[in-house]
Amino acid sequence: MLSHEEQALLRLEIFADLELFIESRGGFASRDELTGFVMRNGLRMPLVDTSRGIRNPQELEATLAIVSASDVGRNNPYDDAIDRESGLLRYSWAQGPVDAGDNRKLLAALETSAPIILFEKPLPNLYVPVFPVYVIDIDLGNRHFIIDLDDSRLRTSRDVTLDKKYVARVVKHRVHQPMFRARVLSAYNKKCAVCTLKYPELLDAAHIISDSDERGLPVVSNGMAMCKIHHAAYDQDFLGVSPDYVVHINERLLADRNGPMLQFGLQAMNGKLLELPSRRDDRPDRDYLAERFAQFGA
Ligand SMILES: [Zn+2]
Known part of the structure; x- marks a missing residue:
């Protein structure tokens, strides 16, 4: 068995490797990619279990990863089991006593404050990791482990309340934005809709309707996958998308001369039809596009 220090190091190496891996995949991975995960040092380290929602590698005394059980369809914008007031997630433990089987290692994660990975599943075969998160408490009556989405370690039990605005920011930044990104990039087959x-x-x-607007829900029909430059151009109204899915470039930009990025990257996109997701439900909402397009033309 590895020493506690070696286990802690291994855990951090796994996190670092997962971060690189997941970035190269657009922020999400498939189940096969996670069960076949290999660390950069060559060690095979499956990150999800093939049959259970918890991953307890033999090298570690505490749980490495859990999979959020909620998976209730792509049109529910907040399909997770996170309590929005507290930013806590309740994870139901497996059958049997809390100190046996898979539960024992999750209990060890609570006792040793070991950071773990939470996999959210916005779609059946689409895993979005949120890490590190911490097991901070246990609700024996309801057979729940309490997972804190906030990694600042401000909280030691579920009874500690944090500022609501702070919690909302944490949940949005750590969970909802990555899940929105995963859904949208997946729908667009990881390609910029413009180029x-x-x-x-x-x-x-x-976002078509900004997420600061209460209608700006993190659903695919309120989003478009765009490369960094086209996203920035869209947000700055240098680039518009009309409700018939045609790309428009701002007149001032069209009249300017300034090298290949402007010429090929922006001007050449004028009049182009957007590359749309194959699923009709995933395509941009035309009313939202119209609203945003009015702002572009103004
Ligand atoms: Zn692009």
Whole structure:
């Protein structure tokens, strides 16, 4: 058995490797990619279990990862089991006593404050990791482990309340934005809707109606996959998308001369039809596009 120090190091190495891996995949991975995960040092380290929602590698005394059980369809914008007031997630433990089987290692994660990975599943075969998260408490009556989405370690039990705005920011930043990104990039097959650039590291999920607007829900029909430059151009109204899915470039930009990025990257996109997701439900909402397009033309 590895010493406690070696286990802690291994855990951090896994996190570092997962971070690189997941970035190169656009922020999400398939189940096969996670069960076949190999660390950069060559060690095979499955990150999800093939049959259970918890991953307890033999090298570690505490749980490495859990999978959020909620998986209730792509049109529910907040399909997770996170309590929005507290930012806590309740994880139901497996059958049997809390100190036996898989439960024992999750209990060890609570006792040793070991950071773990939470996999959210916005779609059946689409895993979005949130890490590190911490097991901070246990609700014996309801057979729940309490997982804190906030990694600042401000909380030692579920009874500690944090500022609501702070919690909302944490949940949005750590869970909802990555899940929105995963859904949108997946729907667009990891390509920019404007120019088809296919490097996930250079792609964003652009909102049509801003997420600061209460209608700006993190659903695919309120998003478009765009490369960084087209996303920024869209947000700055240098680039518009009309409700018939045609790309428009701002007149001032069209009249300017300034090298190949302007010429090929922006001006050449004028009049182009957007590359749309194959699923009709995933396509941009035309009313939202119209609203945003009015702002572009103004
Ligand atoms: Zn692009």
